[in-house]
Amino acid sequence: MDLHDVPTPALVVDHELLSRNLEAMAAARPGATLRPHVKAHKCTALAAAQAAHGHTTFTCATPREVAGMAAAGLGADLLLANEVLDVRRLRDMVAACHEHGAQVTVAVDSAETVDAAASAGVANVLVDVNVGLPRCGCPPEHAGRIADLARRSAMTVRGVMGYEGHLMMVLDRAERQAKVDEAMDRLFAAHAAVGGDLVSAGGTGTYDLHHRVGEVQAGSYALMDTDYARLGLPFVQACWVIGTVVSATPKYAVADVGLKAMATDHGNPTVELLDGPGADVWFLSDEHVTFTPHTGIAEVGQRVRVTPSHIDPTIAKHETIWVVNGHEVLDRWPVDLRGW
Numbered sequence: 001m002d003l004h005d006v007p008t009p010a011l012v013v014d015h016e017l018l019s020r021n022l023e024a025m026a027a028a029r030p031g032a033t034l035r036p037h038v039k040a041h042k043c044t045a046l047a048a049a050q051a052a053h054g055h056t057t058f059t060c061a062t063p064r065e066v067a068g069m070a071a072a073g074l075g076a077d078l079l080l081a082n083e084v085l086d087v088r089r090l091r092d093m094v095a096a097c098h099e100h101g102a103q104v105t106v107a108v109d110s111a112e113t114v115d116a117a118a119s120a121g122v123a124n125v126l127v128d129v130n131v132g133l134p135r136c137g138c139p140p141e142h143a144g145r146i147a148d149l150a151r152r153s154a155m156t157v158r159g160v161m162g163y164e165g166h167l168m169m170v171l172d173r174a175e176r177q178a179k180v181d182e183a184m185d186r187l188f189a190a191h192a193a194v195g196g197d198l199v200s201a202g203g204t205g206t207y208d209l210h211h212r213v214g215e216v217q218a219g220s221y222a223l224m225d226t227d228y229a230r231l232g233l234p235f236v237q238a239c240w241v242i243g244t245v246v247s248a249t250p251k252y253a254v255a256d257v258g259l260k261a262m263a264t265d266h267g268n269p270t271v272e273l274l275d276g277p278g279a280d281v282w283f284l285s286d287e288h289v290t291f292t293p294h295t296g297i298a299e300v301g302q303r304v305r306v307t308p309s310h311i312d313p314t315i316a317k318h319e320t321i322w323v324v325n326g327h328e329v330l331d332r333w334p335v336d337l338r339g340w
Contacts, residue, residue: 001329003274003322004303008244009261011318011335015325017238018049018222024234025221026053028208033215035059035079035200040219040312042337043321044072050222059200059217063089066104067096068337075102079126079200081161081217083113083136089340090120105158109138111149118153125150126198129190131162131183140186144193159196162187163217168205171230180209188212204228204235225311227266237307241314242274242322243289245302253279253298257306258287263313274303 003012025034036050039061047058047069057077060066063086066078075097084090084106097104105124108114117125127146130137138146147157164183170176184201191199202209202216205228210216220228223239243257255271262269264284271291272278279291279298289306291298298304308314315321316338323331 003242003324003327003329006242006322006329008242008303009257010242010322011239011315011320012242012322012324013046013223013239013333015323015330017236018046021222021224021235021238022049022053025207025218026055028234029216029218030054032057034207035215035217036222037061037081037203037217037219038065038069038337041222041315041321042335043315043333044068044074044336045333046222046321047074048072057215059219062337062340063093064339065337066093066102070097070100070102070104073100075100075104078102078104079161079217080104080106081126081128081163081200083107083109083128085112085116087116087119090116090122094121107136107161108146108150109136110146114146114149114153114155117150118155122155124156124158126158126196126200127160127190127194129160129162129187131164131186131201132179133163133166135163135165137162140190143190147194147196157194157196159198159200160187160191160194161198161200161217162190163203164201164206165203168203169227169231170205176206177209180206184210184212204233205231220311223311223315225266225314226270226307226309228311239308239311239315241269241306241308241318243304243306245298245300245304246288248298248300250297252282252290252292254288254290255304255306256287257284257289257304259284260286261314261317262289262306262308263310263317265313266309269309270307272305273298274305276302279304
């Protein structure tokens with residue numbers, strides 16, 4: 001099957017380029033020093049490829065991801081790195097882990113999340129610490145109290161985690177390193193009060209700036225996007241959405257890759273004709289992207305390659321990954337960890 005035969009819009013991953021990214025990260029952060037974040041691709045087949053490169057611990061964003069990874073036999077050490085208050089979902093997740101012999105650790109940052117985890121039968125927790133990103137995580141000075149609450153609920157506290165997501169796109173590397181060091185000072189201060197063997201942090205933008213934490217939770221490195229590409233990381237773009245030009249005029253053309261197939265929270269994607277010139281993107285609507293080729297005129301029926309600015313939510317809009325080598329279709333992988 002040829003790429004031109006794939007129904008569009010189609011999420012496409014180049015197998016050779018994906019392998020290059022997995023090899024580069026495995027060389028930089030081998031084995032358990034990387035806990036790949038499956039929220040970036042939501043695909044157990046891709047997670048299995050990461051495991052084949054030596055990474056057998058994984059980070060998950062949802063109970064659904066945890067259960068799916070467990071069912072796929074990839075549950076040796078799973079971390080649910082988000083707070084969840086829905087006891088029913090947590091209980092179902094724990095049951096799935098028990099059924100498949102998987103181990104799960106859940107992030108907590110409050111008395112309420114500790115109570116929810118304990119009520120659901122969660123055995124292991126990690127105290128989530130706010131290291132500067134105004135999202136989840138307790139203040140560092142509260143981390144010891146949260147850990148004590150978890151231990152009084154008969155749960156094992158494995159350590160701490162902190163996500164410096166606000167630093168991922170600091171373009172100057174020296175500035176990024178200095179700010180990461182400050183964030184990790186806060187995390188290690190919390191760890192001194194919490195105890196445990198695990199200190200977990202980081203992401204694709206800071207994967208190589210961590211010299212003290214035990215593991216980094218990078219995910220986007222496997223497929224990449226135009227936002228991370230600005231950092232000059234040693235990872236290449238391996239994922240696109242392929243579309244078809246469905247309407248064309250001398251001034252502009254329209255392809256069938258719209259907001260329902262492409263996330264734009266980090267800006268518009270880039271567009272280029274398949275094996276042809278790039279283009280200026282005008283805008284995306286529900287089903288369409290309107291653009292003007294840099295040279296020539298696009299014709300109805302031509303294929304376009306659209307590169308996302310944010311890979312994670314783009315993946316979540318699709319049910320299938322088409323795995324290719326150039327234009328040759330090699331396989332189809334289900335995006336089987338979608339949903340909550």
